[in-house]
Amino acid sequence: MTDFSCSYPDREAVLVGYLYDDIEPSERVAFETHVTVCLACRAELAEMREVRTSLAHWTAPAPRSHQSPVTSHQSSVAWWQSVPVWAQVAAAMLVLGVSASIANLDIRYDRGHGLNVTTGWSRPAVQPAPQTPPADAAPWRAELTAMREQLQTEMRAQTASVRAANTSPAPVAQAAAMDAEVLRRVGALIDQSEKKQEQQLALHLVQLQKDLSAQRTGDVRRTNQLLQNVMNTYGDEIAKQQRQINYLLPAAVPASQQR
């Protein structure tokens, strides 16, 4: 391990401050001057910088949900906004019709006119014109006719409003929104598919790399084994020959030279 011994005053604090550039300017200048002459501080600073470079590789994953804790408890989307537009229109029509029927409901009965039931917003307009009933007609017949006419008028008005609602741009917008939704889903599916394929490719690549690495390691091991065997074999052979030479050499050297 590198020896970082140095007697610079308050060295650790100054070194860390200098490393993170969180230091008084005067201290920085003084330490910079010191570093130019102090090998230990220079070496430690370099190693600390390497550590910081390594630390930069540690990235945190992004949070998956960007939902606010406030909106998660207090939904910003009203529940009725999730109901389809056509259902909202139908419900509104129903409520309107019932309200219109009930709002001006008027039931009367007297001896002169008998039972009289009227509904609708514009009672005076749809009030049947006073007719002189035939002498032989029952009094309820005229009332029945008036009621029938009134009901027909209201039904025509209802039919017209429904037609108007059907021809309004709401269904068109709804269809466009559905198309956009379908397109978005298809897009998401394609993205998922592409990501999956890419992952599979990466998987194959990594597997291939592992296989190659394993193959290479095996080859190296076998080669080493082979070399070892060769060395052992030839080593034995060489040692044997050496022994023979040593055995033969004294006999071959003349006695005069031995002396």
Add this chain to the structure above:
Amino acid sequence: MTWSDEELVTRSIGGDAESFNQLVLRWERPIYALAYRTLGREEDARDVCQETFLRAYRALSGFRGQAKFSSWLYRIALNLCRDWVRRQRRTPVVQLPEDVDVMELAAAREPTEAIEDVVARHDLTRAVERAMAKLPEEQRTAIILKEYHGLTFQEIADLAGCPLSTVKTRLYQGLAVLRRELGKSDQ
């Protein structure tokens, strides 16, 4: 127009929920990253992050502005992390996210990046995580706040409730441990 944190806080206290949502969007990622690096698990980090903002929202009227809003938020998150670790009765284990593996990393690589580089980068990340997990809590927190969140020594000291010199010592000692541990993994 971009509001400052403190302006958004004032508006939130006045009842504007959208202002608080903006604060959440602005600080969600740093708080989540802090919790993740401290606890080491994605789902724990998510829970702590959410709890941090909930607590901040409830205590917003008590925020007097003596410190920066971010420092206040960091303090809540760090306290929650500390409680979390104590409640779980375990030291934080820094590990790879559950659903991330080398294949996924490889799939997410840059188009020009070779597979060997991706694997090397992944190995280095693992080494850093292992080394960080060996640090005592105070040193790890100091390094996380300085290295990844850019807080000043004084801000860290205020958050940790300790003298400035202690923060510097913790950083120095923490970095020294990391240097040793990362040196081991190189061999």
